[in-house]
Amino acid sequence: MAELIARTPCAGLLPLAVGGVDLTEESLGALTTLSPRRGQEAALSEALEAAHGMAFPAPNRTTGKAGARAIWFGRGQALLAGPEPDADLARLAALSDQSDAWAVVRLRGAGAVDVLARLVPLDLRAAAFRRGHTARSELAQMMASITRLGADDFQIMVFRSMAATLVGELKTAMEAVAARG
Amino acid sequence: MRISCPICGERDRREFHYRGAALTRPAPDAGEAAWDAYLHLRDNPAGATRELWYHETGCGAWVVVTRNTLTHEMPGCELAAEAAR
Amino acid sequence: MRIAGNGLLGEARQVAFSFDGRRFTGLEGDTLASALLAGGVRLMGRSFKYHRPRGVLGAGSEEPNALVTIGRGAAREPNMRATVQEIFDGLEASSQNRWPSLGFDLLSLNDLAAPFFGAGFYYKTFMWPKSFWEKVYEPMIRRAAGLGALSGLPNPDRYERAFAFCDLLVIGAGPAGLMAALVAARSGADVILADEDSRMGGRLLAETREIGGQAGHAWAAEVLAELGAMANVRLMTRTTVVGAYDQGTYGALERVGHHRPRHSRALPLECFWRIVARRAVLAAGALERPVAFRDNDRPGIMTAGAVRAYLNRWGVSPGRAVTVFANNDDGHRTARDLVAAGVHVAGVIDSRHDAPLSDAFEVHRGARVCGASGRRGLESITIRSVAGESRVQTDCLGVSGGWNPSLHLSCHMNARPLWRRDIAAFVPAPGAVPGLEPAGACNGAFSTAACLREGAAAARAALADLGRRPAGFDLPQAEDAAYAITPLWAVPGRGRAWLDFQNDVTVKDVRQAAAENFRSVEHMKRYTTQGMATDQGKNSNVSALAVLADATGRGIAETGTTTFRPPYVPVAIAALGAGGQGKGFAPERLTTSHSASVERGAPMIEAGLWYRPGYFPAPGESGWRQSCDREVNMVRGAVGVCDVSTLGKIDIQGPDAGALLDFVYTNRFSTLKAGRVRYGLMLREDGFVMDDGTTARLGETHFLMTTTTAAAGEVMRHLQFVHQCLRPDWDVSIVSVTEQWAQFAIAGPKSRELVNGLLDTPLREGDWPFMACGPVSVLGVGARLFRISFSGEHAYELAVPARFGDSLFRMLLERAAALGGGPYGMEALNVLRIEKGHITHAEIHGRTTACDIGMAGMVSDGKDCIGKTMAGRPGLVDPGRERLVGLKPSGAARQLIAGAHLFAPGGDAVRRNAQGYITSAAFSPTLGHMIALAFLRHGPERIGETVRMVDHLRAIEAECEVVNPVFFDPEGGRVRG
């Protein structure tokens, strides 16, 4: 019987390594935006804790851990990354499935900050943007979500349709940083 | 130019979309003069302005920015949703 | 000539380069200027207007004369300053603005005609006849005047931009800047120290002064070693801070690749930094100004400070018998350093009667240099004093008219500098740029000790603002001599005395401007072009306005300066727009069917940021029309598949979702049943149409809005505006889900057959009426099906999670082929919708109302909505407006053209007779002739009339019959069937 074949946003584009920096595609599992109903912010946070083990994140923060993470995603919005959302959450929040909407890549290695500094107008200094911090910003004119997973370890998300541009921009920046030696 | 989003913190201006003066929408029956003023008439003050910006590539909040066109100061930035209430 | 044992280059590696094809050898660490001077070259360029032979004037980025072109071919870079350009092996430099050669320049005839070319010459001369300007004068002037030439080829170099953040930005790494950076860094602040030189240290590298008992340059090296080892410090060499902007943002240009051979294509030539600093210290130093006297532009005449820089940093004496002309004590140091290095000093001419005397060289007190000879290189100068005139043989004259603080950045936010009479210079106004503190020479503090003091104080002030405790610190000992100067701007006399070397402006030009009543400094500047060249008059501005002040009888403070604007040094557009070359201009959005479409040879059309297939050429087809006609027939006769994922899709959820939709659409959505779709029209607040599309109700509190591809972003912003700014009390969330779904239109009589082949539960006759929607399962994958149609055929849109888009598209095409169908592109889509009279942004172009497109009835009476009040204005509902109709050819000419204008038959085809225009036109293979959508005055009332179409651009006319805009199946039987 015929079967639909899944294709990831960066298929054929990644992985990539330039200098000491690696760029790989991430598969986070289900992605669901959660927008709490009016007055249900606290209840949603509790339900999220009960169902998936993490609170609703404050602005610019993430909660949870690898495999099941809640990433602050904008005004009154978080992205649940990993598990399929518990059915109970729909009582307290508007849920939208975004599992296929985002290209998710990971930029790792010494120089990752320098690469991002060429593309993102964010203060990425270690004291200002710590591990577990996240931001909605732009990357080379693309709406982006950027999360710090470690000292030289970042998760970057842009719309799926822009995956090729994302990889191209990152590659150019990685090469430029590497060429400086 | 940097705008201090009440949600995201201080951010580069390129993340924001500019709309214009922060005005109150007239009632449907407010009359032609009120609607004309709302849509078409703008002050051009040398000094303090209140204007709407949209944190488009940031958190998606509409904000009301208070800005001084003479001194470049930005003394205030609040969420439009709260300013409107 | 290189002086053995002098300078800081030591036992540097030898570097081979060329200038105008001649081979030279310099030392690693040399600039092109220092290496050429070492090689005995004094003539380095020709001036802009008169093609006067010129040598190097300074030793830094302010250089007006020694502009050269670096490299060749596409990568050649004009107008590079020899004083900034570092040499490297294989460097090729050439002089500019000369023909045929630097030594013999035919256009220097301009110089002989100089009496005619004074200030205002162009304004006065080239006024008539008007036609001469473009054909004769401008090309002539452009050929004769100018700097280096661009290659005319696409720029092969890469440019980069980057962002940086810090607590304290220190601009300039001389004694003040180093001190400020050290104090702040030791106190734990994040510091960026930026300096435009290849080596940090500022004037400490050019002077013989000591700090804390050691040579100044050695102290600088020690400080830099300490700073370089600190994690909270970033040293940025070759980086010029070019602009100060709002909220502590600074623009900086880093020269990344100019100083090395271009081996790697990945390495950018330049990087434009946007630095955000909570506080900044301006420690940009000062620039020495010349004194104007007759023929003071002879190659070999330079600033006295530049002579010291070449001697003390690069170990080069610019002459064998050097003279100095000064109005202050500083110039005497040049003579002392030269003597110490064993160079003959042929005399110091000081305009002050109380100038200090010396045992080591002759000092002419109260004397002035009043002339210079040696056209291609200085041979002698003439000195005038009470004793009369005398001539001194010299091949290099160092001139010091005093120092101008480099306060430019302090003026970038509109502050005006203040005049300080005691040092005869402008200094920054306090608080000129919020958060920026000037320190050292740029603040008028000229002694080394004062620089160290002010640097430390500025850092402490910044630390206090940042809430940091300054680390304990003792200032090292340094020279603290008072700065003694008696102003002298220009030596009176006959002949031309140059103020602005790059733009060839003389003392006489400025006086003439004043005489012709261009007395404002801004007017004088524009009339004479003083300060308008690439150097922005860094050497000449203050002197020129002093001459103007004298000519107008006003004081310098009263005369004021022109406005210093960014950038401080020239910045290539390529650097400012870095990242925007080629495809970097905008992101590309690709659908999931992109690869499959490209594999089939479909040419791509840009739709906003998206790329969509124009058509799918079949074997044997020779042009787009052939493919398009086939695809239209295929949809009308069998089934076609088209990727419509680019349309905006917005999830609107919450108890007030219906209320929001009722408010943004003219028609009502709160009454829509779950599982149904409705067409909606959206207005702007001024009453004109913004966008249209369908919205589906997926559940009680869940709607899915579709926008046009072009307006998706605008509509999202609008919905958020309406919610957040106008109705924040509503409980509704608005989320874009455009990218989650790959959505395909499946249209044609065989569409249900094609869909049913994929659905796990096939549709039954009557189950899915027109405008129904709901969840379905496609080969085990959860999907959404919408019974909607843009083509006018029985059609569906099938949406699957995007990961399956590529696979589903290929499968649809394979199965469609078996039914006599296949893919169709944007061209066919357009023809299909014109045949049905469906509008796009060609029709809703921002000037059309609901009434114009025949949808006045869609503005619901029972509720308010965005745009409703203004849409009711009489002018917007006037039946006489240009309103939507269809047109078909009714005469011999069969061609209809979008953009053509409509007129009454027989009338003149002129503007005042215009009755409307065509917005969309296509050949309809279904009807066998061209059809068009048009806006026509009183349109719908004129069905059956004839109008005349005129395309003035292509000179095409056609008689047209006005018809119903729905050309095909007006009853809609096919779409519902």
Ligand SMILES: [Zn+2]
């Ligand atoms: Zn924000």
